[in-house]
Amino acid sequence: MENKTMFHGSDIEKIAQRKGVAPTAIKNFAANVNPLGLSPLATSALKEHMDIMTRYPDRDYGTLRRALASYNHTDHHYILVGNGSTELLSLFIGEVAPKKALILGPTYSEYERELKINNSQFSYYCLAEENQFKLDIPGFLAAIEDDTDLVIICNPNNPTSSGLANSELEQILKRAKEQDCWVLVDETYQEFTKANDSINASLLLTQYDNLLITRGGSKFFAVPGLRFGYALCSNKEMRGIMKGEQNPWSLNSVAAFFAEAMVGDTDYIEQTKALVWSEKIRIADALKNNQSFRLYKAYGNFFLLKILKKDLTAKMLFDEALEENMMIRICTGMAGLEGEYIRFGILSPEDNDRLLALLRRHY
Ligand SMILES: Cc1ncc(COP(=O)(O)O)c(C=O)c1O
Incomplete structure (x- = not known):
């Protein structure tokens, strides 16, 4: 079995350079990092x-x-x-x-x-x-x-x-x-x-x-x-x-x-949990019952999503997201996964809404 995935979440600089934008201009859904940033x-x-x-x-x-x-x-x-x-x-x-x-x-x-x-x-x-x-x-x-x-x-x-x-x-x-x-x-x-x-x-x-x-x-x-x-x-x-x-x-x-x-930093720890848990419920709810994608229960701060829609690939979604300065992770080809998959981390409600809007265009 071989892992054939491309672009780790830490490859944001490479991607930004290719696009000709600053790395900070791209919302990184691929690295699974807490969107609240550093502990104050x-x-x-x-x-x-x-x-x-x-x-x-x-x-x-x-x-x-x-x-x-x-x-x-x-x-x-x-x-x-x-x-x-x-x-x-x-x-x-x-x-x-x-x-x-x-x-x-x-x-x-x-x-x-x-x-x-x-x-x-x-x-x-x-x-x-x-x-x-x-x-x-x-x-x-x-x-x-x-x-x-x-x-x-x-x-x-x-x-x-x-x-x-x-x-x-x-x-x-x-x-x-x-x-x-x-x-x-x-x-x-x-x-x-x-x-x-x-x-x-x-x-x-x-x-x-x-x-x-x-x-x-x-x-x-x-x-x-x-x-x-x-x-x-x-x-x-x-x-x-x-x-x-x-x-x-x-x-x-x-x-x-x-x-x-x-x-x-207990306040920051509690805020992080509250944000991730509420967004997890909201995203799962937004993506339930549709013919194009299947979402699995998430215990981490990220979701795995299977693409069910015919002729739509993970690479196509990756490119579309990148057009809108968002980076997701392609999981197609990963050892043990059959089919077209993407993974995305939970970011701020506004950023999550942008990704959800992109996915909904494929319903
Ligand atoms: C499951 C898992 N373990 C370990 C790591 C790397 O962790 P660290 O930054 O602590 O070396 C990652 C990073 O993507 C990961 O997803």
Whole structure:
């Protein structure tokens, strides 16, 4: 299976250059970043402390890890910070160096890239469109073979925006633990879910030492350029090995300072959730019951949409959107997705209305 997608959400500069406009002129529906922008509290704190750049960060990131522990209601010993969750995914997969990995697909392509770097064998178990991308747990459990040594799950999953409740995840963790198999859960989009969705693997950390969770600030806190991420893991040995492999000060002092302040900005956190949740309902409502598109339930801050209308392709919608200075993500050709698909993130109500108007022209 091969990922043939084009243009990541971070390719906005390339696209803007091609169009001859400033990158800021294009509304980026492709990057799944919080439309509220930066935390005001962290921004003003940083303005007062620019001299943070003149110092090395604390090697152990003690105060940041304590702030993250409080934000995640967990133990600060379980936390390892890094240069985006990407650094931690890479360190972890490199350390496990699995002989045989199982990936829940269709999903984010970075896991596959890391597995290839480590010469690992891997296969996908794909969520089925006819089940609305809801996981068939018995089928997935059966796909974990006796010699599978790593299972990778993105939850909520990119690009399907589907979610796996803790009760479901626990069945996978149990099965994996029986055979010393690691489970990597990428929870980059976790904060966009609701408490009653029960998507929060951190609650399972103490019970399962074969679990490593990655989270970060790029999406929920709108700081993809800051490159701040962290891993949660109760396995002391694994944390020690990863820390030992990591370059010292891999998270810079500005990022460490800003991250510590932003996770304490409760007003901003609440505003973000309120905006994303209300827009999610409004968009789902606007796109229901039509012959041209099928929208799936979204646990993340983005939607996957299937194009049903004959002769309309994802590339045509991408080009149309770009004409109106909007960038969406083409998902056609992505490993495990059959048919024409696009993905779009939730932006401000005004921006979302512009995209909805474009889609409605195809009803
Ligand atoms: C599922 C998923 N995980 C990880 C990342 C990268 O996260 P970070 O910016 O924290 O490295 C992305 C970015 O698109 C993503 O979609």
